Structures are given as structure tokens and as C-alpha cells.
Amino acid sequence: MPKSLLIISRQAPWSGPSAREALDIVLAGGAFDLPIGLLFMDDGVLQLLPQQKAAQVQQKDLTANLQALSLFGIEHLYVCGESLAERAMAASGLNIDALQHLNGSDISLIIDRYDQVITL
Template identity: 70%
Template sequence: MPKSLLVISRQAPWSGPSAREALDIVLAGGAFDLPIGLLFLDDGVFQLAVQQNAKALQQKDLSANLQALPMFGVEELFACAESATERGLDPNGLALQEAQALSAEQITALIDRYDQVITL
């Protein structure tokens, strides 16, 4: 049985390649039916902000990749509620409706559920 993998995305979509790399890992894992989850933590919650204008920052828009996650079988999507609130985002009004807002305690339990964890 394949080991489960949790990818923790901690970077804003415009701060470098880490956000895109995290999504690429998750999409590849989903394509191969790997038990995989994605947690948006710290500045990573900015990837879930509504109405981003990537072109204004001369960046590629990640929203299409985010919307494709469920089509690739990636259904374990999470966001840190505290990180969202600290950054002025509504944890229950994020662009990716499938992402479940979690408390710090719930995140600790979530990490313990997975065999392997990658943080980007």
C-alpha cells in the first residue's frame, strides 16, 4: 500500500516558485492515486484569496491548478484558520471551497495522520 503524503504550502503565490512546486507535487501524486493532502499554512493561505490579479504582478495564475485538484482525486484540502485570519482572509470564504479550515490543534493531528510530510 502506498504511503500517504501531506504537502504543506507556506509561500504566497507571488513570492517565488514554491507555491507552484507544491501544487505540481500534489497534482502528480493525485494523478498516480497516491493518498495525498494539501495544507495551506502561513502565507500559503494567500493562494486561496479571492479575486487575485496575477498579471499585475507578472506571475502565472495558480487558480486553474487549484480548481483542478479535485479532478485529480485530491480531496484532502486544508487551510489554517489562524493564518487566514491573521492575514485578513475569511477562513470560510476562501476561493477553494473544498479546503477545510483547521485550528492549530487540528493541524497537529492532521500531520500525525500522514506517513510523510513535505513543506514548501
């Protein structure tokens, strides 16, 4: 049985390649039917805002990658509710609808469920 993998995406979409790399890893894992999850926290929740203007900061728009997650069978999508609140973001206005909202100890429990964890 393949080991499960959790990717924790903590970087804003315009702060460098980390956000894109996290999504690439998740999509690749999904293509190979690996048990994989994706947790957005800290500035990583900013990736979930609609209407990113990536071209203005010479970055790639991640919206298509985010929308492809379900096509690749990625069903375990999580977002840190505290990170959303700190950035005054409403859960109703995010690019992805199927996010499970986690806080505090819930995040620790999710991390413990996975065999491998990568933070980007």
C-alpha cells in the same frame, strides 16, 4: 500500499515558485492515485484569494491549478484558520470551498496522520 503524503504550502503565490511547485506535486500525486493532502498555512493562505493578478508580478496564475484539485481526486484539503484570521481573510471568499479548517493541535494531528510531509 503507497505511503501517504502531506504537502504544506506556506508561501504566497507571488513570492516565488514554491506555491506553484506545491500544487504541481499535489496534482502529480493525485494523477497516480496516491493518498495525498494539501495544507495551506501562513502566507500560503493567500493563494486561496480570488482574482489574483499574477501577471502584474510576472507570475503564473494558480487559480486553474487550485480548481483542478478536485478533478485529480484531491479530497484532503486543509487550511489553517489562524493564518486566515491573521490576514483578515473570510473563509466564505476563498477559491476552494471544500477546505477543512484547522487550528493548533488539529494541525499536529493531521501532520501525524501522513507518512511523509513536505513543506514548501
